Amino acid sequence: MSVQERKERERAGRERLIVATARELAEQQGWEAVTTRRLAERIEYSQPVLYSHFRGKREIIGAVALDGASEMAAALRAGAIAADGPREGVTALARAYLDFAEHHPAVYDAMFQLDGGLAFAEEDTPEPLKDAFAALLETLGEVAGDGVHPGLFTEVFWAALHGLATLTRAGRLPPGDAERRVELLVDRLAVL
Amino acid sequence: MSVQERKERERAGRERLIVATARELAEQQGWEAVTTRRLAERIEYSQPVLYSHFRGKREIIGAVALDGASEMAAALRAGAIAADGPREGVTALARAYLDFAEHHPAVYDAMFQLDGGLAFAEEDTPEPLKDAFAALLETLGEVAGDGVHPGLFTEVFWAALHGLATLTRAGRLPPGDAERRVELLVDRLAVL
């Protein structure tokens, strides 16, 4: 059975290589540059190999999204924990979110802008995505205010952050006032 | 000169036809179905004709976006004006925004999700886009609160609406609680 195990290990390694390469390429040159041909060339295999690991390009995007979700969850927790006091915690969380979106645009797009064929807000939502939402909920649930469902509050806060992230990156919002917008958002939405 | 004028009229008419057809096709079958071939077939001309009106597909998307921006501005004003009192006005505005995004997904995507090659938040932002923002500002500027710049407040509110619209449509938020989210948003963000 050792032979089979070795092969499975190699296969798993190659799958990770594909996802990592796709992500790298997307971060470097944008998702429109991530084509199956280029991806295949970079991992030094032919195109069909990609399809023995993933159903298609969508699934590769989805894999990058899941990868990024775990990372984002960690980044959010790291940001929020470092702060003391609920207000600073929420502000730090918001900043961490926007920083992640700004510094990992390709991953952020894979998670929320592109179609990665992932289920959301449903029974079979993948664990990393639920965990990223949970990371938001941990901090934001504390400042939802009386009589307001923590989940609902988190959804609204998240939507606001998502809007800021995407509109800013698309050049729809002047980039200079980012910090003031965060403060306004936290001041108004959170019950401290 | 009458001949030339007639030709210009016909050209302008055909350009409108292209934009209207692209929009129609996008609303019916999604933007991924809007290809230059299909579009050309629908307007009963060959592909190269499209390129005598627009530099490429991006510009066609941009034209649809501008079209939609005027419409959205009108919809927002119609919604907000009908209400009495600032709170009802803001709520109506938010609902009008989300309704527009829900019922005209293709146009909304052309404006904010896709790359239509348009300038935003800059000097040479096209008039319809500035006007749509102005429509938001008219109502939201009244509830920004003391010491808060109306433009900045409008940007934040807009971002929140945009986040709700996109996340909801992408299946990232449970569709049932939309109304409760709007109320929470208005309650917290607006100073009434």
Add this chain to the structure above:
DNA sequence: CTCGCTTGTCTAGCGGTGCTAGGATCGGAT
């Protein structure tokens, strides 16, 4: 050790995309 077979990989190609070069055609001006 050799043979047959499974498993894995590649070459080649399909139908589609956005976009464009170059030739044909048509209509107004002379």
Add this chain to the structure above:
DNA sequence: ATCCGATCCTAGCACCGCTAGACAAGCGAG
């Protein structure tokens, strides 16, 4: 009536996601 310029179309480029079928490498059986 003829010329000429504007207008439009046919045909094709390079690229896309994806797949069928040929081929080779490595395994287990005899």
